[in-house]
Structures are given as C-alpha cells and as structure tokens.
Amino acid sequence: MADSMKHKFEVTFWGTRGTLPVSGAPFVRTGGNTNCIEITCDDHTIIIDGGTGIRELGSKLVAAKPNQKIHLMLTHAHYDHVEGIPFFAPFFNENSQININCGVLEGCRSTSELMQTFMTRPFFPVGPEVFSAQINYNTLEDNCVFKISDDIKVSTVPMNHPGNSTGYRIDFAGKSFACITDTEHTPGTHDENILRLIDNVDVFSYDCSLTDNELPDFQGYGHSTFEEGARLAKLANAGSMRASHHMPFRNDDELDAIEKQLKQQEPLNAIAREGDIIKL
Ligand SMILES: [Zn+2]
Numbered sequence: 001m002a003d004s005m006k007h008k009f010e011v012t013f014w015g016t017r018g019t020l021p022v023s024g025a026p027f028v029r030t031g032g033n034t035n036c037i038e039i040t041c042d043d044h045t046i047i048i049d050g051g052t053g054i055r056e057l058g059s060k061l062v063a064a065k066p067n068q069k070i071h072l073m074l075t076h077a078h079y080d081h082v083e084g085i086p087f088f089a090p091f092f093n094e095n096s097q098i099n100i101n102c103g104v105l106e107g108c109r110s111t112s113e114l115m116q117t118f119m120t121r122p123f124f125p126v127g128p129e130v131f132s133a134q135i136n137y138n139t140l141e142d143n144c145v146f147k148i149s150d151d152i153k154v155s156t157v158p159m160n161h162p163g164n165s166t167g168y169r170i171d172f173a174g175k176s177f178a179c180i181t182d183t184e185h186t187p188g189t190h191d192e193n194i195l196r197l198i199d200n201v202d203v204f205s206y207d208c209s210l211t212d213n214e215l216p217d218f219q220g221y222g223h224s225t226f227e228e229g230a231r232l233a234k235l236a237n238a239g240s241m242r243a244s245h246h247m248p249f250r251n252d253d254e255l256d257a258i259e260k261q262l263k264q265q266e267p268l269n270a271i272a273r274e275g276d277i278i279k280l
C-alpha cells in the first residue's frame with residue numbers, strides 16, 4: 001500500500017485573512033477570519049497560528065475528542081496571528097495537552113512571557129491562568145528541526161518581518177507542507193532561508209498580502225507579494241503555492257481575478273480560502 005493510502009495528512013485553512021478580520025458580502029467566498037491552519041497527521045493535530053479562525057477549529061476539536069494533544073506553532077504574535085487564542089476551546093478542557101511553540105520575538109524572552117503579556121490588562125480581562133488544559137511553552141531557536149513523533153518532522157526558518165517571524169515546514173509520510181507568513185522580500189532578490197525551507201515541498205502557503213505594484217507603498221511593513229510566491233514556488237520546485245494573508249481591502253472578485261493570473265502561469269497555484277482542505 002502506498003504511504004499516502006496508509007496515512008492521513010490533511011491541511012485545513014480556518015482563516016486566510018491578514019491584518020484584520022473582515023465580514024460582509026464582498027468577502028464570503030474567501031472568508032473573513034485571520035490566520036489559522038490545521039494540519040492533521042494521522043491522530044496528531046498541529047495548528048499554525050491562532051488568528052480568529054482558531055475559535056471555530058477549537059469547537060470542532062473538542063466535539064470530536066475532548067482529550068486532545070495539540071501542537072500550536074506561532075509564526076509570531078502580531079494580533080492577526082494570536083487574537084483567537086483566548087477563545088480556543090481546548091484551553092478550557094483539563095484533559096487537553098497543548099504545546100505552544102514560538103520563535104524568539106523582539107521585546108519578549110520566551111513563549112510563556114509572550115502569552116502572559118498578550119493576555120494582560122489593559123488589553124485583556126484575564127490571564128492564561130484561566131486555562132485548565134495542561135500547557136507546555138517552547139521557545140524555538142532559529143533554524144531548528146525537531147520531531148513531534150517518530151515520523152513527524154518540523155523545520156523552521158527566521159523570516160524578514162518587523163519584530164521577527166518564523167516559517168514552518170512539516171514533513172510526514174513522505175509528503176510536506178510549509179507555511180510562510182509574514183515576510184517581506186527585497187524586490188529582485190529571493191529569501192535564501194525560505195527557498196531552503198520550501199525546497200521540493202508539496203504545498204506551501206505564502207504571504208501574498210500585496211501585489212508587486214503595491215509593494216513600494218508598504219515597504220517596512222513586512223509583507224510579500226503574489227508574484228514573489230509564484231517565483232519562489234518555481235525556483236524551489238514546489239508542487240504548488242496557496243496565496244494567503246489577504247489584506248482586508250481585497251474582496252472576493254479581486255482575489256478571483258488574481259487567481260486567474262496565477263493559474264495562467266501554474267495551474268496548481270491557488271488562492272487559500274477559508275474552509276479549503278488539502279489532502280496530501
Ligand atoms: Zn499578519
């Protein structure tokens with residue numbers, strides 16, 4: 001039996017919006033929740049980022065199996081990547097075991113300090129002590145490789161984003177998925193760290209906040225473009241690229257038009273939409 005038949009390796013997008021959640025008719029097809037990706041490797045659950053999309057994912061996980069072991073990987077702690085965390089149902093379940101991983105961020109010494117600082121007054125009414133799950137905090141070095149089970153490998157790279165951010169790659173059962181958000185490239189060059197991480201990857205999601213034309217107006221905000229995502233996919237021999245981290249001003253029609261252009265170059269590249277499931 002082929003590996004892909006023996007194993008379940010599934011990626012679900014619970015939020016693909018960057019910067020701010022949006023709602024309303026112009027956004028329903030792409031979805032309005034901010035960054036959250038669920039990765040299922042057999043009975044292991046890995047989640048990348050805790051944007052508003054993580055709330056609904058939490059309800060699903062608790063309903064499916066109350067005593068979950070969950071690996072939460074944070075790319076960084078800008079609001080659009082963490083604002084759903086206090087509303088993630090498994091945190092309030094004493095049978096859940098949750099490992100929270102994050103790289104070193106500017107102004108913060110550890111992942112546990114990060115959570116304390118994020119959930120504190122005047123920004124939030126209660127601290128992480130309200131959680132009843134068993135929580136382990138891991139602070140990741142740059143460029144680390146670790147296993148969360150015998151056959152699930154996680155690799156990371158540092159990315160170019162104000163205050164730092166981390167790119168993740170998951171390898172399991174001969175297949176791979178990578179999440180590259182948030183990062184800014186220098187026009188005319190390619191980020192060698194990212195190229196290394198996505199080398200021959202099956203699918204990667206990429207920070208496509210902007211177009212190449214818009215990038216000069218957003219210099220220093222730490223974001224990249226649809227066109228750069230497509231270029232990196234080609235250079236790294238990646239199977240396909242899912243454009244994500246959509247700006248709040250980018251409506252469904254505009255994203256459909258951009259997707260058409262992406263597909264003219266490479267039919268497998270696509271816009272990441274809330275609810276999309278990739279079976280690897
Ligand atoms: Zn972001």
Ligand SMILES: [Zn+2]
Nearest residue numbers: 076078161182
């Ligand atoms: Zn950010």
